[in-house]
Amino acid sequence: MKVSKKWLNDYVSINDISSVDLADRLTTAGLEVEGIEPLACKADLVIGEVLTCERHPDSDHLSVATVNCGDKVEQIVCGAPNVAKGQKVIVARLGAVLPQLTIKKAVVRGVESCGMICSLNELGVDEKFLRPDSAAGIEVLGVDAIVGENPLVYLGIDDEILDVKQTPNRADFNALWNVAKEVGAIFNRDVMWPDCECAASIGKPTNLYVGSTTVGCSLFLGKVINKLVVKESPRWLMERLMAGGVKPINNVVDISNFVMMETGQPLHFYDLSKMNVQEITVMNQRAGKLVALDENEYELLDSDLVITSDGKVIGIAGVMGGDDSKIDVTTSGIIIEVASFSPVSIRNTSRRLDLITEAASRFTKGIEPLAPYKALDRAVQLLVELADADDIEETVQFGEVNHVDKEVKVTLSHVNALLGTSLAMDEVVDALARLHLRPIVEGDQITTTIPSFRTDLVIAQDLIEEVIRMVGYEKIVATLPLMPQTIGLLNDQQIKRRSIQKILTSLGLQEVVSYTLVKESFLDGVLPMADPIALASPLSEDRKYVRNNLSQSVLEVVAYNQAHKNENFNMFELSQVYGKAGSQWRLSIALQGELLGNAWSKQGVNGDFYAIKGLLESVFTQLGFEGSRLRLTRNELDHHNFHPYRSAVIQLGKEVLAIFGDVHPNLAKVKGIKNVVMAEVLLDVLLAQSPAKIKFNAINKYPKVVRDVAMVADAKLEVETLITAINKAGKPLVQSVEVFDIFTSPELGADKKSVALTITYQAKDHTLMEEEVSMIHGKILDNLAKAGAVLR
Amino acid sequence: MKDITDVKEAGLAAIEKSTDLSQLTQVRNEYLSKKGLVASLMSGMKDLDASLRPAFGALINNCKEELESALKLKQDALAMIALQAKMANDWIDITLPATEFPVGNLHPLTLVQQEIEDIFRSMGYKVVEGPEVDLDLYNFERANIPADHPARDMQDTFYVDSQWLLRTHTTAIQTRTLEESANNLPIKVVCPGKVYRRDDDDATHSHQFTQIEGLVVGENITLADLKGTLQLLAKSMFGEARVIRFRPSYFQFTEPSVEVDVSCHICNGKGCNVCKGSGWIEILGAGMVHPHVLDMAGIDGKKYTGFAFGLGVERVAMLKYGIDDIRHCYINDARFLSLFKRFE
Missing domain, CATH: 3.30.930.10 (Bira Bifunctional Protein; Domain 2)
Known part of the structure; x- marks a missing residue:
């Protein structure tokens, strides 16, 4: 919301307050000032009179002028075509800083120039506010301009505009008059409103009919003015409009805009001569096309509120009038419309048409109930005063306003209890009175009467906010809640997620956070949740679905980083994924490159299938799940995202807990990535089961005996088969079996491999004898042979 | 008696002169083995009068102990030299890049x-x-x-x-x-x-x-x-x-x-x-x-x-x-x- 300081000063005297102080006080009282802009640049400017004006001897478009600047006569070279002897002009003096340049003494084609004769544009005045003659060249001031004085003051553009952020509860600030009341309350000053009450009560009998066939219009005031004169607005009116960011057009249109900005109530004027009949009806169910004031054609739906006359649509209610009945230079009589429309309906229409006009935004935010009467009074007063309005007919009203000022009560003890303050009754009453809430005290209780423009005040808490706003929040002394002690807790899930983050980051992985919304192709990911959720109105096809699996997003991060040559970047993400039936917590891991090590020693740990297997085992073990509770099988679930021969499934009990392994070459191609292994873990499966607890076991004090075996087996025989064979035959003495070497060679034969294992024997209750070990070892070798491994 | 002192002096000199562990082993064998010089001096004890035997024995023991202790010192010194040489041989380039333990971190x-x-x-x-x-x-x-x-x-x-x-x-x-x-x-x-x-x-x-x-x-x-x-x-x-x-x-x-x-x-x-x-x-x-x-x-x-x-x-x-x-x-x-x- 743009607030002109000069305009504000029409209602409440603030000229003695600097703009910065004003902005500060307004901000701390709840009207956040986001910026202060001068209407025109504040440079070293002076009104000058052109004494002589000659052609530049060495140019066909430059002139050389001597200008009386009051204290001094300057020679100035000027390029504007309209400069002439005798004019009063705006002179920027040496050193003046204009938006585009700084004025310096210069020699222009051999002629000295000490200053610049300016156009308004050069002073930073927005082009849309310039009259055609101002736009053509330098600004020529009236003969009444006094040489040596400030031209901005003379032109009335010595104004500053505060950019005030409006909170949705304070729709009343759409009326500058209400902003003035607030400023008056903050600074404890009187506020003056021009005397126009009952200006609209005058009028002779009328034939005008106004009405509505829809509940979307609750009030319609209509009034015929048979005679008026369209002309240029007086300067003060143009200044106010320009300060409000509205381009002046003519006195009649300007009055409608001025009154809207002043009272917050939009008005619309129809050219009387362009109306076939004196009848206006608000309707809906009138789908069709309309050319509006801005000369664009709009497609209207049945749900839109429209203004009709003689059965024809002549305007989009509350948004914009039609082109056919607009005011122009030929207008000599008008019909005034002041109405109340449904905010919801106006909001829907203006947003759909992308036509957020000043009027529409005011209707959308809500207008104080009595504003239509104030606006009509003010409009009639100004039309009489500035447009010679005459032959005025009486006001016709459709609908009615049943506004009664409401009472809201609060107690002093409630004020202090909610705020944690110890304010005195006087302070509270003073604050409420300044805001025109008419407080009446009875014991501890304060009864306020809420004026029509403060419909946001409904309950006691609203009043308490008003009090502290006026008193100042710095009066609140900080305390901490006095309540029973509680323990700051994470739940089991949160603890486990934090543990996973700790484990994986400590192993060198980087946590990533990617977008929840994904494109359709991502839905075909790892263990996708059924029935993915689609947005009703997505921003783009790329962000249309709520993701139902996590790895697709993580692979996208891999692709970005591989494209940017960020090597050895291994990552994980923890996130919820969704389907129509609900949500799941997922963990996704992707490895691309070395986990640790260095290149020159060839001793790095590569981020491959076995690395990700190890990472998962590390996570599961540390969360209390290991050994026989986890079952590893070849991946038969997903041959679409994973390499079918280089991937695996881990189950916890009967539930699938994770799939991991090499990314399927086709998926890698689609994603533009290479050498990536990934895992997707269903954390809810893990969280649903109870982990093993830490339990002390006596440490075995008897020595270990270690035997190595080297065998030849089929290349595709899984080593787990051999280990199982050893464990079976070796019970209970075999403590562990480690794989220490695997290789293939031509000597072994095609399809064969060598497997070397270390078996560790240990008894719980005695020192093992050589014979005992040899006997068991023999059994083991027999069993290995049965499993398909021959001693090498 | 003079023989004992001579053997001791000669032995200590030989130890001192040794420049590596094999020379030192030679010296040990020459003097302190079963058939070494000290042992042969010892064998002379049986020809002595019984009253002289304790003093003779003490001298021999002293000779043996001094040689042994000198040998030990020399052996340690030579071992230290050998270790120094070996370590010098194990020189590494400390400026080569470290083995990286990548640190992951939270987002x-x-x-x-x-x-x-x-x-x-x-x-x-x-x-x-x-x-x-x-x-x-x-x-x-x-x-x-x-x-x-x-x-x-x-x-x-x-x-x-x-x-x-x-x-x-x-x-x-x-x-x-x-x-x-x-x-x-x-x-x-x-x-x-x-x-x-x-x-x-x-x-x-x-x-x-x-x-x-x-x-x-x-x-x-x-x-x-x-x-x-x-x-x-x-x-x-x-x-x-x-x-x-x-x-x-x-x-x-x-x-x-x-x-x-x-x-x-x-x-x-x-x-x-x-x-x-x-x-x-x-x-x-x-x-x-x-x-x-x-x-x-x-x-x-x-x-x-x-x-x-x-x-x-x-x-x-x-x-x-x-x-x-x-x-x-x-x-x-x-x-x-x-x-x-x-x-x-």
Whole structure:
């Protein structure tokens, strides 16, 4: 919301307050000032009179002028075509800083120039506010301009505009008059409103009919003015409009805009001569096309509120009038419309048409109930005063306003209890009175009467906010809640997620956070949740679905980083994924490159299938799940995202807990990535089961005996088969079996491999004898042979 | 007797002259083996008169001991020389690159979120989460934002259908918590989570971002308590010297509502680029829970009051680390993420 300081000063005297102080006080009282802009640049400017004006001897478009600047006569070279002897002009003096340049003494084609004769544009005045003659060249001031004085003051553009952020509860600030009341309350000053009450009560009998066939219009005031004169607005009116960011057009249109900005109530004027009949009806169910004031054609739906006359649509209610009945230079009589429309309906229409006009935004935010009467009074007063309005007919009203000022009560003890303050009754009453809430005290209780423009005040808490706003929040002394002690807790899930983050980051992985919304192709990911959720109105096809699996997003991060040559970047993400039936917590891991090590020693740990297997085992073990509770099988679930021969499934009990392994070459191609292994873990499966607890076991004090075996087996025989064979035959003495070497060679034969294992024997209750070990070892070798491994 | 002394002197000289372990072994064999010089001197003892034998024996023993001790010393010295030579041979280039133990770290948003969670946990708050795809009921209705309320314009919503939406704020967790805990007061929780708004992504806007909201409901909870609580948060996050100020604001969920500014941690309130010259940085929205919100959750607004506050995790991260574009938080460039591996 743009607030002109000069305009504000029409209602409440603030000229003695600097703009910065004003902005500060307004901000701390709840009207956040986001910026202060001068209407025109504040440079070293002076009104000058052109004494002589000659052609530049060495140019066909430059002139050389001597200008009386009051204290001094300057020679100035000027390029504007309209400069002439005798004019009063705006002179920027040496050193003046204009938006585009700084004025310096210069020699222009051999002629000295000490200053610049300016156009308004050069002073930073927005082009849309310039009259055609101002736009053509330098600004020529009236003969009444006094040489040596400030031209901005003379032109009335010595104004500053505060950019005030409006909170949705304070729709009343759409009326500058209400902003003035607030400023008056903050600074404890009187506020003056021009005397126009009952200006609209005058009028002779009328034939005008106004009405509505829809509940979307609750009030319609209509009034015929048979005679008026369209002309240029007086300067003060143009200044106010320009300060409000509205381009002046003519006195009649300007009055409608001025009154809207002043009272917050939009008005619309129809050219009387362009109306076939004196009848206006608000309707809906009138789908069709309309050319509006801005000369664009709009497609209207049945749900839109429209203004009709003689059965024809002549305007989009509350948004914009039609082109056919607009005011122009030929207008000599008008019909005034002041109405109340449904905010919801106006909001829907203006947003759909992308036509957020000043009027529409005011209707959308809500207008104080009595504003239509104030606006009509003010409009009639100004039309009489500035447009010679005459032959005025009486006001016709459709609908009615049943506004009664409401009472809201609060107690002093409630004020202090909610705020944690110890304010005195006087302070509270003073604050409420300044805001025109008419407080009446009875014991501890304060009864306020809420004026029509403060419909946001409904309950006691609203009043308490008003009090502290006026008193100042710095009066609140900080305390901490006095309540029973509680323990700051994470739940089991949160603890486990934090543990996973700790484990994986400590192993060198980087946590990533990617977008929840994904494109359709991502839905075909790892263990996708059924029935993915689609947005009703997505921003783009790329962000249309709520993701139902996590790895697709993580692979996208891999692709970005591989494209940017960020090597050895291994990552994980923890996130919820969704389907129509609900949500799941997922963990996704992707490895691309070395986990640790260095290149020159060839001793790095590569981020491959076995690395990700190890990472998962590390996570599961540390969360209390290991050994026989986890079952590893070849991946038969997903041959679409994973390499079918280089991937695996881990189950916890009967539930699938994770799939991991090499990314399927086709998926890698689609994603533009290479050498990536990934895992997707269903954390809810893990969280649903109870982990093993830490339990002390006596440490075995008897020595270990270690035997190595080297065998030849089929290349595709899984080593787990051999280990199982050893464990079976070796019970209970075999403590562990480690794989220490695997290789293939031509000597072994095609399809064969060598497997070397270390078996560790240990008894719980005695020192093992050589014979005992040899006997068991023999059994083991027999069993290995049965499993398909021959001693090498 | 003189023989013994001669043998000893000759032996000590030979030990001294030895330059490696094999020479030293030769000397040991020559003098101290079973057939060595000392042993042959010993054999002469049997020819001596018994009265002279003890003195002779003592001399021999002394000779043997001295030789043995000299041998030991020499042997240690030579072993040390040999070890030195071997170690010199084991020279390595200490300037070669180290074996890397890559340090992973949490995402900056997680870092900030957990830091805030932990500050509040230390004050006895529980951490509570909720669904990101939620009902209009919890996101809007129960937050005192009825259908067609203009406040809904401020947060353009991703709807799934007429009932379901992507939550636009973590207030949805608060309204659920109020309902669940209506008969189990007081409430003291922080609610972190991802939220979504229908905004085009640019340097300062993101269709997805992270919020943390806090909620305390009990008897006699005041606006002053809110001020004290947020004062502590500001000091924990941005340093002991920080102060906060309240400015009036408007949220449907609270009444009174305040914006909370923290004195700028860069310029100490003097005014700089970060605080746009004001000396203050807007960080939180907060207020006293609206009585209608309590009513809707089934909590007696006459008996209980509460405060609520909310902040944007991205905004805090951007301020804290000087990040200039919110999109960095979601692109996940390794060079960006690895900046956050330091303990701070």
